[in-house]
Amino acid sequence: MPMQRQTHVAVWLRMLAQQEIRAARSAKKLLVTQGKATKKAFNEGGQLKAEQAIRQGHATWVRTLIAVYTVAIRNFAEYTQEQLGMKSKANFLDLVAGFISREAFNKATYITGTSIELARNAIISGVENGLSETEIAKQLNSVIGGGLSTSRARTIARTEVHNAATFGMQAQAEQSEQLLIREWVSVHDERTRDIDKGDQFSHVQMDGVRVGMDEPFAVPNADGSVELIDRPGEGSPGNAINCRCTLLYVPQDTEF
Numbered sequence: 001m002p003m004q005r006q007t008h009v010a011v012w013l014r015m016l017a018q019q020e021i022r023a024a025r026s027a028k029k030l031l032v033t034q035g036k037a038t039k040k041a042f043n044e045g046g047q048l049k050a051e052q053a054i055r056q057g058h059a060t061w062v063r064t065l066i067a068v069y070t071v072a073i074r075n076f077a078e079y080t081q082e083q084l085g086m087k088s089k090a091n092f093l094d095l096v097a098g099f100i101s102r103e104a105f106n107k108a109t110y111i112t113g114t115s116i117e118l119a120r121n122a123i124i125s126g127v128e129n130g131l132s133e134t135e136i137a138k139q140l141n142s143v144i145g146g147g148l149s150t151s152r153a154r155t156i157a158r159t160e161v162h163n164a165a166t167f168g169m170q171a172q173a174e175q176s177e178q179l180l181i182r183e184w185v186s187v188h189d190e191r192t193r194d195i196d197k198g199d200q201f202s203h204v205q206m207d208g209v210r211v212g213m214d215e216p217f218a219v220p221n222a223d224g225s226v227e228l229i230d231r232p233g234e235g236s237p238g239n240a241i242n243c244r245c246t247l248l249y250v251p252q253d254t255e256f
Contacts, residue, residue, distance in 0.1 A: 027064065028153035030057070033057075035146060038140045039137045050140060061111055063104075069160070072161050074093065076164070077092060081172050084180075096168070122143045155241065158242055158244075173249040180251060180252065181213070182213060182231075184209045185246045203245050217231070
């Protein structure tokens with residue numbers, strides 16, 4: 001791997017880790033709060049009340065994700081700005097406000113739906129196993145805000161920080177007056193998606209692929225098809241969740 005790419009990956013991973021720690025804390029706190037609220041609601045009004053309590057947390061997820069996206073987009077846009085030697089743009093966050101609000105709403109809806117599904121499965125399992133309503137309520141608290149919430153919060157944080165980071169880089173690069181191309185850069189370790197290891201998509205094969213600023217990346221699928229995405233961190237869950245791949249923006253006349 002050329003030194004430029006090695007340095008970029010090292011800086012990229014360090015910045016991601018710093019952002020993810022803060023985002024995971026916020027996500028974990030929210031999941032714990034939702035777990036307690038769901039338990040209380042189930043005790044008061046059964047499944048419908050419990051699901052209502054989860055849905056009421058949607059707005060809080062939106063606010064939490066807006067905060068995560070805003071910080072990550074700003075930081076990674078500034079990093080790209082420095083890489084490309086660009087002048088600052090005073091209204092940059094105004095340019096990406098639409099993405100932040102839209103993405104926060106959509107991802108909050110996805111997270112809320114997952115919590116409702118977890119709650120429904122816990123209730124079904126509890127009934128099948130003859131648990132009392134009090135015991136089922138405790139199970140609801142456990143599956144949403146209990147021990148599993150730590151790993152779930154990390155997954156949410158890692159995925160959403162990464163999504164915002166690559167978007168911020170892209171949005172900043174698009175403001176450049178230079179003629180640029182984009183290069184997909186994979187992190188080479190055991191976690192990198194690889195069809196040969198049984199993963200749905202191959203990010204190993206994407207390493208080094210270069211496209212124009214307006215061209216999509218064609219990510220190989222295990223079924224022989226490809227998924228067209230604009231950048232790492234985008235696309236279906238199999239492509240996006242826990243991805244750590246990044247991009248390099250280089251002038252079109254750069255020699256490789």
